[in-house]
Amino acid sequence: MKIALVGAGAVGCYYGAMLALAGHQMLLIGRPAFVEAVRAQGLILEKAGQRIVAQVEATTDPAAVAGADWVLVCVKSGDTEQASREIAPHLSAHSHVLSLQNGISNAATLTKILARPVMPVAVYVASRMNGVGVVRHEGRGDLALSGQHAAEIATVLNAAGIQTQVSDDVMGALWTKLVINCAINPLSAITGLPYGEMVAQDGIPQLMEDVAREAISVAQAEGVTVPDSVFETIRSIMVAMPGQFSSTAQDLMQGKRTEIDYLNGEIVRRAAKHGMDVPINRTLTLLVKSAERRGGQKPL
Structure with a gap:
């Protein structure tokens, strides 16, 4: 499965690494320094006393979301509107868009600008960037989501070691x-x-x-x-x-x-x-x- 991730911060890098390690084709869209580091060394995940290298693609170009089965939006809430306008022209008709963000209004903002349903996801993870292209997992990592295709998406996430539940009230x-x-x-x-x-x-x-x-x-x-x-x-x-x-x-x-x-x-x-x-x-x-x-x- 091809998964694009917009916003390669601590949250995005954690889930990006987990999905890549599960065998999915991961493309992370981030800042130039991040892209340069990941292209040189891979995305490094520090978890449970281990330092694991996840092989991912990285770019600064929002157009790279084209053709993705999933698009995970992990930008800061203040950047949601800009990010959605940047990716909107390039989204494939079949792409599922998920908002893995803090706050309660991001999915609605994305839905309005992208003119398609966006799945709100409740994210419970403690992680931090421990250097450029290095994400450190501090605790938890589970998700809750709802909406059309939620069960199908949850199955993929659970298979990747990301504990995910389908909620009636996300x-x-x-x-x-x-x-x-x-x-x-x-x-x-x-x-x-x-x-x-x-x-x-x-x-x-x-x-x-x-x-x-x-x-x-x-x-x-x-x-x-x-x-x-x-x-x-x-x-x-x-x-x-x-x-x-x-x-x-x-x-x-x-x-x-x-x-x-x-x-x-x-x-x-x-x-x-x-x-x-x-x-x-x-x-x-x-x-x-x-x-x-x-x-x-x-x-x-």
Whole structure:
């Protein structure tokens, strides 16, 4: 199977490597430095104490999606519109497009611009780039998806060692993940701490819960039910991955733009539609954006 992947970051590289190692023809579309490194050394996956080289193709050209059976979109949420416009003229009629992204609105954005159904996928993986063309797996890696052809796609992913379930309510899963990210990501970024050290700070566990409750109130206003188990999930992540920095923290450390507008910022925007106030989520959004403006090299 030919699979094209748009957005060769930590998430995309992890799943790209897993699919390539399962024997699929993988084409990753990324930045020039990434393409150069992968063409020279392959895509390197560090997982379970092993360093594995996955043979993939790499290019900077969005037109390379032509002929792909699947197109996996893994770009940052802020780049979704641009990426979709770049690939739209080149997609084959038979291509299945999947959104493996944070946030709750990316699949809708892709669907509108590409004028075809796009499958939203809830992604649960901790990974980070450990050098150009080197992705390090830190934990989990499972997916949840729904929609037409979901069972067929899940079968292929499971065969590649990517635990995948077909969900009756993937948007509910995406909202639950959004609540979790809102509680964890900005605080790791602002403190500059990995999860274990962050949660050991006085008051942080309660603050995380308060952030989550604000986000859940907005989900309810949107007609979405987030299970109470989300609080235990947040606590368990702190225990399971004590050395992990959130993706927002990693972006700040690398001087990159974060996805905060599509995490806590999404909660702020949707709350405003319902005449609701979410002061904690608004404050965290503003603090992370302030850190972005000054380069984010040091914690606030």
